[in-house]
Amino acid sequence: MAEQKKMVEAITSMEVDFAQWYTDVVKKADLVDYSSVKGCMIIRPYGYAIWENIQSILDGHFKRTGHENVYMPMFIPESLLQKEKDHVEGFAPEVAWVTYGGSEELEERLCVRPTSETLFCEHYAKVVQSHRDLPKLYNQWCSVVRWEKTTRPFLRTREFLWQEGHTVHATAEEAIEETERMLNIYADFCEKSLCMPVVKGKKTESDKFAGAVSTYAIEALMHDGKALQAGTSHYFGDGFARAFNMTYQDKENKLSFVHQTSWGVTTRLIGAIIMSHGDDNGLVLPPDVAPIQVVVLPIAQHKEGVLDKAYELKERLSKTFRVKVDDSDNSAGWKFAEYEMKGVPLRLEIGPKDIEKNQCVLVRRDNREKIFVSLDNLEVEIQKALDDFAKAIYNKALQNLNKHTFACTTIDEINKALTENGDGFIKAMWCGEEECEDKVKELTGVGSRCIPFEQENLSDKCVCCGKPATQMVYWGKAY
RNA sequence: CGAGAUGUGGCUCAAUUUGGUAGAGCGUUGCGUUCGGGACGCAAAGGCUGUGGGUUCAAAUCCCGUCAUCUCGACCA
Numbered sequence: 328m329a330e331q332k333k334m335v336e337a338i339t340s341m342e343v344d345f346a347q348w349y350t351d352v353v354k355k356a357d358l359v360d361y362s363s364v365k366g367c368m369i370i371r372p373y374g375y376a377i378w379e380n381i382q383s384i385l386d387g388h389f390k391r392t393g394h395e396n397v398y399m400p401m402f403i404p405e406s407l408l409q410k411e412k413d414h415v416e417g418f419a420p421e422v423a424w425v426t427y428g429g430s431e432e433l434e435e436r437l438c439v440r441p442t443s444e445t446l447f448c449e450h451y452a453k454v455v456q457s458h459r460d461l462p463k464l465y466n467q468w469c470s471v472v473r474w475e476k477t478t479r480p481f482l483r484t485r486e487f488l489w490q491e492g493h494t495v496h497a498t499a500e501e502a503i504e505e506t507e508r509m510l511n512i513y514a515d516f517c518e519k520s521l522c523m524p525v526v527k528g529k530k531t532e533s534d535k536f537a538g539a540v541s542t543y544a545i546e547a548l549m550h551d552g553k554a555l556q557a558g559t560s561h562y563f564g565d566g567f568a569r570a571f572n573m574t575y576q577d578k579e580n581k582l583s584f585v586h587q588t589s590w591g592v593t594t595r596l597i598g599a600i601i602m603s604h605g606d607d608n609g610l611v612l613p614p615d616v617a618p619i620q621v622v623v624l625p626i627a628q629h630k631e632g633v634l635d636k637a638y639e640l641k642e643r644l645s646k647t648f649r650v651k652v653d654d655s656d657n658s659a660g661w662k663f664a665e666y667e668m669k670g671v672p673l674r675l676e677i678g679p680k681d682i683e684k685n686q687c688v689l690v691r692r693d694n695r696e697k698i699f700v701s702l703d704n705l706e707v708e709i710q711k712a713l714d715d716f717a718k719a720i721y722n723k724a725l726q727n728l729n730k731h732t733f734a735c736t737t738i739d740e741i742n743k744a745l746t747e748n749g750d751g752f753i754k755a756m757w758c759g760e761e762e763c764e765d766k767v768k769e770l771t772g773v774g775s776r777c778i779p780f781e782q783e784n785l786s787d788k789c790v791c792c793g794k795p796a797t798q799m800v801y802w803g804k805a806y
Numbered sequence: 807c808g809a810g811a812u813g814u815g816g817c818u819c820a821a822u823u824u825g826g827u828a829g830a831g832c833g834u835u836g837c838g839u840u841c842g843g844g845a846c847g848c849a850a851a852g853g854c855u856g857u858g859g860g861u862u863c864a865a866a867u868c869c870c871g872u873c874a875u876c877u878c879g880a881c882c883a
Binding site for chain 1: 807817818840841842843844845856873874875876877879880881882883
């Protein structure tokens with residue numbers, strides 16, 4: 328493997344200051360710019376293109392599983408938001424309010440949606456009458472607003488882009504099945520398209536969505552050992568249905584409440600990509616979502632035929648891959664560094680010597696390995712290099728996850744593991760009492776992330792109180 | 807929201823301590839030489855110092871407010 332020499336002075340090294348490294352990468356890779364409103368970021372073309380790729384892949388998964396896209400208004404009247412008690416309590420502290428229309432003060436203030444459960448409920452109550460109307464499987468792509476106090480690009484912004492699926496079903500079983508199906512779609516997407524391993528599990532009572540019966544989540548581990556919730560899927564039971572009077576007539580002509588789900592992922596996924604794969608030279612993008620999969624760099628481009636060959640290769644490869652030619656008159660070295668900073672998975676160098684030999688040079692972003700390949704079977708070689716690259720960055724992320732996951736049976740062991748190894752996931756048994764959950768956080772700094780579906784029996788006692796344990800929990804510091 | 811730090815051409819910073827005509831490097835534009843790991847020469851453009859008040863003959867500099875960014879806590883996708 329080629330030596331990883333740090334070539335970009337502009338990016339702070341991860342080891343020196345991880346937070347600064349993150350900010351540097353976000354800015355230097357041209358993903359975002361700050362706006363004049365705190366916590367509202369401008370997503371620049373290169374950053375937005377990543378989101379568009381995420382959207383198109385996920386949207387395909389949604390459509391294939393029977394979902395339809397809709398669009399709901401961005402304003403919610405206060406009275407509507409207040410219909411479900413837990414829900415409004417959860418979200419009220421962080422909503423933005425519209426109180427004026429032009430110069431007229433509004434009779435009833437409107438909140439800018441922090442999430443759209445209430446709007447979907449109101450609508451479903453109208454359009455669902457019979458069991459023949461079920462299920463309804465709606466999704467929307469939109470932005471939502473939550474007035475956060477601490478903000479960071481992609482990880483926590485006051486306005487963010489997301490997708491929210493809202494479904495209603497005739498039975499609890501169907502709704503639970505939907506909740507699990509969507510969580511699995513998210514997890515598969517993260518692993519296959521984002522090359523990011525995740526832990527699937529259920530949130531504890533104290534950590535679940537406001538108004539949900541149960542919340543499921545996928546948790547990923549970042550390079551600095553902090554956990555990041557990459558997606559959630561909620562089962563609502565008939566709680567909202569009762570609050571919003573969402574009923575249908577079943578086959579026996581009885582009136583029943585619908586059973587409901589919601590699920591979502593956000594632009595935070597881009598933050599997850601940055602912190603899962605990035606290195607000291609900048610971004611590293613998984614091929615499925617990289618705006619540019621192959622960058623063609625003409626070498627000695629002033630020489631006869633070089634640029635023409637580069638354009639010809641771009642034309643040819645664009646049928647299969649997302650390709651860009653950089654024909655600017657920056658030096659070759661400058662371009663190498665630039666596209667590494669932007670995380671382009673594969674670089675293709677074509678120079679006079681190559682043209683003579685009917686070959687080109689392919690260089691992988693992750694290890695800078697150079698291979699000479701014939702132009703005859705270029706598509707096959709590129710596909711193979713991209714596949715290998717995707718596998719390699721997945722494995723690297725998986726190794727990071729494994730290396731930073733520690734099984735502990737006592738509070739002391741947790742503290743010892745964290746002190747010796749730095750932040751990471753702690754696996755430990757739990758009795759199920761919220762008191763112990765809080766106490767673990769107080770004594771060690773790690774909070775419960777999820778109760779994983781893949782349970783292990785590390786001990787039969789709760790890590791905190793020593794009483795019989797009911798489940799194993801992943802604990803960690805969260806973004 | 808609490809504690810701390812910062813805000814000066816596109817970017818990184820100097821000038822602030824001790825108030826007195828706003829400087830540099832990088833980048834940008836033009837021309838020429840270069841070109842397989844961030845090239846070089848020459849010439850040029852670009853700033854009422856985040857913003858609003860105050861003190862002063864005079865404010866980037868001192869005082870107060872406000873907004874934004876970063877770090878650390880509490881809250882959250």
